[in-house]
Amino acid sequence: MTRTLKTLSCTGLAALALFTLSGCAHHPSRSQIGTGAGAVVGGVAGNALFGSTLGTIGGAAAGALIGNELGKGGGGGHHHHNHRR
Numbered sequence: 001m002t003r004t005l006k007t008l009s010c011t012g013l014a015a016l017a018l019f020t021l022s023g024c025a026h027h028p029s030r031s032q033i034g035t036g037a038g039a040v041v042g043g044v045a046g047n048a049l050f051g052s053t054l055g056t057i058g059g060a061a062a063g064a065l066i067g068n069e070l071g072k073g074g075g076g077g078h079h080h081h082n083h084r085r
Contacts, residue, residue, distance in 0.1 A: 031071035038067020 028036075039060045046059015 029071070030073070031068050034067035034069075034071020035064045036067070038063035038065070038070070042066070 040063070042063015043056045043060035045063070047056040049055060049059070
């Protein structure tokens with residue numbers, strides 16, 4: 001298996017684990033989706049830049065944090081809140 005394929009496989013499994021462990025929510029929130037997507041993109045970027053497991057993990061962690069913030073609407077866009085009681 002090539003290193004890129006291993007990285008994508010490991011990053012994909014990490015993202016799958018993240019969604020699985022995030023609970024049994026019927027619809028994931030924007031911040032959960034942002035966290036998962038950020039972790040995948042960050043992991044791939046970290047591996048490409050540093051070529052190591054530590055780089056992959058560090059990139060995934062940084063990407064998850066950034067993706068979470070962007071998913072919350074930290075980008076300055078319009079916020080829509082649906083509060084059910």
